Amino acid sequence: MATHWTLGCDAADPHALAAFWAGALDYVPEPGYDDPDGASIVDPDGVAPAISFLRVPEGKTAKNRLHIDIRVAGEPPWDLAERERLIRAKADELQATGATHVREQHYDGALGHVVMLDPEGNEFCVA
Structure with missing residues (x-):
């Protein structure tokens, strides 16, 4: 059986970025996850991995080494x-x-x- 995992992402505005990606991927907010400095979205069918967004103070400075x-x-x-x-x-x-x-x-x-x-x-x- 495969290991369950979550893609973790840094963000200046985690809730706005989570909303964008939820729309892009047809995901929904993770039930029960409530954090002003973080947001998490999940596949409503429970198949694909979750994606979390955590607030960080620094901005993006280089090309992604991993992308969707x-x-x-x-x-x-x-x-x-x-x-x-x-x-x-x-x-x-x-x-x-x-x-x-x-x-x-x-x-x-x-x-x-x-x-x-x-x-x-x-x-x-x-x-």
């Missing part, structure tokens, strides 16, 4: 036009909620993923 890939297009084989539509729709949705579009990565002429920043400048990809 939001995989909206499913698994291969893909209909490339539908895959691109799903990626672009999710990227647009996230941009409307505070993410920043950085760049697109194409492979053999097809959209591979969109690199974005969350509201605190953490890199992630939509694929």
Whole structure:
């Protein structure tokens, strides 16, 4: 059996960042977790790992060494036009909620993923 784990993240505003990621991942606030300097979100189905956000005084200063890939297009084989539509729709949705579009990565002429920043400048990809 796999070990259960939680992804821990530093944040200037843990509750705002948790709200952004809850929307991005279709997560919910962790029941019973109430901390003014922290927030935690969970998969409502209890399958994927929890993500916690803790307030820290320092800001982000370098590129992430670890990041989240939001995989909206499913698994291969893909209909490339539908895959691109799903990626672009999710990227647009996230941009409307505070993410920043950085760049697109194409492979053999097809959209591979969109690199974005969350509201605190953490890199992630939509694929």
